[in-house]
Every structure is written in C-alpha cells, then in structure tokens.
Amino acid sequence: MSDAIVLTGRAIRLSRRNLDAVLTAMLLPVMLMLVFVYFFGGAIDTGTEYVTYVVPGVMLLCAGFGSANTAVTVTHDMTGGIIDRFRSLDVGGTAIVAGHVAASVLRNAVATAIVFGVAFLIGFRPAAGPPAWLAVAGILLLFILTISWLSACFGLIARSPEAAGGFTFLMMFLPYPSSAFVPIDTMPGWLHGFAQHQPVTPVIETLRALLLDRPAGDSAWQALVWCGAILAVAVALSGVLFRRRTA
Amino acid sequence: MTDEPAIEARGLEKSYGAVRVLEGVDLSVARGSVFALLGPNGAGKTTTVRILATLTTPDAGRARVAGFDVVAERRRVRRAISLTGQYAAVDETQTGAENLWMMGRLTRLGRADARRRAQELLERFDLADAGRRAVGTYSGGMRRRLDLAAGLVGRPEVIFLDEPTTGLDPRSRQAMWEVVKGLVGDGVTVFLTTQYLEEADQLADRIAVVDGGRVVAEGTSAQLKERVAGQRLDLVLDGADAFAETARLLGARLVWSDADRLTLGVATDGSAAHIRGLLDEIDPGRRAVDRFTVRGATLDDVFLALTGHGAAHDTTPGTAGDKESTRV
Ligand SMILES: Nc1ncnc2c1ncn2[C@@H]1O[C@H](COP(=O)(O)OP(=O)(O)OP(=O)(O)O)[C@@H](O)[C@H]1O
Ligand SMILES: [Mg+2]
Numbered sequence: 001m002s003d004a005i006v007l008t009g010r011a012i013r014l015s016r017r018n019l020d021a022v023l024t025a026m027l028l029p030v031m032l033m034l035v036f037v038y039f040f041g042g043a044i045d046t047g048t049e050y051v052t053y054v055v056p057g058v059m060l061l062c063a064g065f066g067s068a069n070t071a072v073t074v075t076h077d078m079t080g081g082i083i084d085r086f087r088s089l090d091v092g093g094t095a096i097v098a099g100h101v102a103a104s105v106l107r108n109a110v111a112t113a114i115v116f117g118v119a120f121l122i123g124f125r126p127a128a129g130p131p132a133w134l135a136v137a138g139i140l141l142l143f144i145l146t147i148s149w150l151s152a153c154f155g156l157i158a159r160s161p162e163a164a165g166g167f168t169f170l171m172m173f174l175p176y177p178s179s180a181f182v183p184i185d186t187m188p189g190w191l192h193g194f195a196q197h198q199p200v201t202p203v204i205e206t207l208r209a210l211l212l213d214r215p216a217g218d219s220a221w222q223a224l225v226w227c228g229a230i231l232a233v234a235v236a237l238s239g240v241l242f243r244r245r246t247a
Numbered sequence: 248m249t250d251e252p253a254i255e256a257r258g259l260e261k262s263y264g265a266v267r268v269l270e271g272v273d274l275s276v277a278r279g280s281v282f283a284l285l286g287p288n289g290a291g292k293t294t295t296v297r298i299l300a301t302l303t304t305p306d307a308g309r310a311r312v313a314g315f316d317v318v319a320e321r322r323r324v325r326r327a328i329s330l331t332g333q334y335a336a337v338d339e340t341q342t343g344a345e346n347l348w349m350m351g352r353l354t355r356l357g358r359a360d361a362r363r364r365a366q367e368l369l370e371r372f373d374l375a376d377a378g379r380r381a382v383g384t385y386s387g388g389m390r391r392r393l394d395l396a397a398g399l400v401g402r403p404e405v406i407f408l409d410e411p412t413t414g415l416d417p418r419s420r421q422a423m424w425e426v427v428k429g430l431v432g433d434g435v436t437v438f439l440t441t442q443y444l445e446e447a448d449q450l451a452d453r454i455a456v457v458d459g460g461r462v463v464a465e466g467t468s469a470q471l472k473e474r475v476a477g478q479r480l481d482l483v484l485d486g487a488d489a490f491a492e493t494a495r496l497l498g499a500r501l502v503w504s505d506a507d508r509l510t511l512g513v514a515t516d517g518s519a520a521h522i523r524g525l526l527d528e529i530d531p532g533r534r535a536v537d538r539f540t541v542r543g544a545t546l547d548d549v550f551l552a553l554t555g556h557g558a559a560h561d562t563t564p565g566t567a568g569d570k571e572s573t574r575v
Contacts, residue, residue, distance in 0.1 A: 010349050012340070017381070084297075
C-alpha cells in the first residue's frame, strides 16, 4: 500500500511535467464540443437545447480519452529500465499499476472539471441540485477509474508506448456509436443493438438524467454494474498480465 | 557472519525458445569482494545477472545470493541486493533528488530519512548541484552515476552492476571506476559485468570470462594475465617470406596473425626488457621485422587464448554504446 502511494506521487510528478499530454486530453474534447455545438448542433434535433444534450457525451469522451493515456504511461515503465529496479526492490505489479491509475484519476478529474467550466461558458445550464452533482462526480470518477485500469491492462500487453497509444484511439471512438452526440434512433438500424447496449450508453444516459433532473430509470444501475464488472476484471487481469510479462 | 560466499551459482541454465543462452554457469563470489563477469555481446552476462537478482528464473541449476535461494527465497534476496541494469533506470522528468527520494521511500525509509539519504548520495556522487535539475538534462556520465546512487539508497549487501561504463567517454569511465572502488570500502559485495578487460582488471578481485553461455576461465586478474598477456606486441614483417618464417618460429605463442598486413601478434608484459628480448629472438639478423607496436590486449586476444576461437560476436566497444543511446 505504501509503495502504491509513493508511486502515485511519482506518477503525478511525471504528469505535471508532461503537461502536453494532459492538455491534449483536454483540448480534444473541448474542440469537439465546440464543433458539435456550433457546427452540427443546429442540424441535430434532440428535443432540448443541443449544448445541454451533448455535454454529458463530451464529458464522457474527455474522461475516457484522458484515462486511456494510462496505457501509454504503463507501457513506458514496462519497456524501460525502471521496471527491473522496481522489481528488484520487491515492489509489486499491483502497486505499480495502482500508482499510474491513481494519478490518472486525479489528472482526469481536473481535466473534466475544466471541460465542465468551458461548457458553462458556452451556455450549458443544467438543472441539477447539489446531490445530483455529487452523483455526477461519483459516476464520472468511477468511469475514469474503470477506464484507467482497463487501459493499464492494454499497457501491460503493448510492446511500445506508440502501440499503447492505439488504445486512446479506441476510447475516442467508442462514444460515437452511443447516445453521446446524437439520439440513437437517428442511427441506422443495425447499429441500434450495439449503441443501446454498449457500456458507454448507460453512463451517458445517467449523467444526462442527473444533470437535467430527470429520472434515470434503469440506466443508473446498468452504468454501475458495467463499470463495477469491467473494473473487477481489469484489476484481476492486470495482476495476471504483470506476472506473465515479467516471468 | 559466516564464510558462506555472497553469491554462489551451480549449473545455471536458461533458454529463450530454441536459443540456449546459459549452458551451465558456475560462480562463487566471496563476501566483500568485487567480481567481474567479462564477455562479449550476447555472452549471457545480463541473463546471469537477472537470474542472480531474482528477475528471471533459471531453467535449471540453483543460486544463492546473500545466503538465500534466488527462486525459493526471492523476497529475502531482494531485500539484500540492488541492481543497476544495463539501461538507465531513473525517470527523465524527475530531478535527481526526487529519483533518489522515491527509491528511499520504496526501500521503506521514512520521509525525512529518505530526503537525508538522497542528499548524502548526491554529494557523494558529485551531483549535489545537479540534484534539483531534471535527469533529462544530465550528461551520460551523470546519469550513470545517479543510476548507481539509486541502487545504493537501501544500503544493499550485494550490488549488481550490469555494464556500468558501456557508452561512457574515457573520463566518465574513470570517474565511474573511482565510484565503484569506493563501494568496496563499505564492505559490500559488487558483482559487475563488462566487455572491457581493462575494466575488469582495474576493479575486480576475481574475473570470470563467459562466452556462449559458459564460464571459460575464472581467476584473479594476474592469473588470467598469465594465460593472456596484458599487452600484445604487433610485428609488421618485411615480406611474405619473413612473415611465414616468423609465424613458424613463434608457433603456439602467436596470439594474432593478419597475412594481408604481414602482421603477427605475440604476448608481452610490455616491459622494455621483454620486448627487446623478443625482438632479438625473433629477428636476430635485424631484417625480418619492419616496424612494431605495443598495444593492450583486446578481448579478442583473451578469447583467442582461452577458447581457441575469436569472440565470434560483435565486440567493438562502440556498438553496445550505440545500442544504449538508442534505447534512452
Ligand atoms: N528475453 C529474451 N528473449 C529472447 N532472447 C533473449 C532474451 N534475453 C536475452 N536473449 C538472448 O540471449 C543471448 C544473451 O543475452 P544477454 O543479454 O544475456 O547477453 P549479454 O552478455 O548481456 O550481452 P550484451 O553485452 O549485449 O549486453 C542473446 O543472444 C540474446 O539475444
Ligand atoms: Mg547485457
């Protein structure tokens, strides 16, 4: 545990000094939000002000895209000399991964808050009260934690940081076939099945319901189950992958 | 404590797929001594170090380090050792002090103790001024010193150094040698690998020469030098006839021969008396030898003498350094 705390401190220092990566993780969702709101928004009918509709999706893209960067930082350690030193100090794989994940959660919590700030500037006016905001923060943190740990698994598989970067790509595209930017029923029929049942959709729907002060229905528990299950699998898998990689 | 060796290995074997990397390595290193594993690229040096440092498990054989078995008692071994690998194991974007502080915390020092230890090591390794700068701005020699310092934070009993000076310029290498010599005073055992005979000679009490996954010779530097002279006398002969005649005369004492350049090499201790004697013996008529040079024995000479074949692998000092710089 204390190793994990020391390594979290290290990972935070490393991210602070690699601000480009953090800025990219923020800039991309902000640009997308501006593009969607100002270029496409007028043409998309969502039944509400488009900015209000799209912000939960943008938040999720921001959180997912930023968290996916954990794959890169993990691979960087695994392919450099430092992993041997950590292991010769008897630092376990879980502590190493947990350090990167914890720093990622912190990094993305800040990034997400800033993107929320930009959303307010361009007219996002949610109806949520304080308890709903707490729930929003909780869901986003859980999502960030889940994707970060899942990314760490990819980082343990990838042979180079460039290869690990491919995972950020996947996370950037996953929100498109969901209700993030346009209502699912405007998509072609063959996509409905995937778009409705992929893990990102219930998370977005829950965020949207909380922010707009509407009933969340089934999506809230679906979101929790999805995230919880993926997180549990990722934690177990990362242990196995680390042992395999260092055998 | 006991007179059990600090490191003892018996019959270590390791294969990667079909490639047999170690084919039965036996080693014994006394406590408080410096031991060098000397060999060319691909000889199995890193593999041996990784097994002894518990990072890789051997396919066969056993090894004990600091009194513990490297497989069955891996955690206790880890608490007694440190490894400074062939490739730098420090964070480029952390400062020197932060890197050392982090290592201190990971070896279970308290916050204040870790800070004190980091400062102490920075001063000892002549990095006090650079301690607040990011490691990315360090020179190769500074980085290597910091890397070594990071391995000392936890006051290990046994220190493994994998090619500590590969890729360094002569001055930084010299500085590194001083640092390694300084370690011995603390009573620790140092196990280092190197491709340079001179380095092993300078630092080690005992040297093992590895080639093709086996120890082909082991002994003190003086013992090895009796088998492979420390210096080589290269003779440029006056023509093909003189070349053939002299080669015949030298017979088994020949350690080097290059017919294209009409050059023959013979072992010497480098003293004027020995060289004068050799020249008189080889060329009493003072006509056969055109020119001569005296040079330090290369790893090739060692291998030629010990294995009967040249180090078939790439042993030019530059290559390993290049490889290292592309990794950083
Ligand atoms: N993980 C691995 N997978 C496959 N082959 C490996 C692996 N590690 C080492 N080898 C092979 O084992 C042989 C010995 O490698 P090792 O790194 O121990 O040599 P070395 O003496 O340290 O060489 P160098 O001077 O280049 O560092 C080489 O042929 C290398 O290609
Ligand atoms: Mg090596």
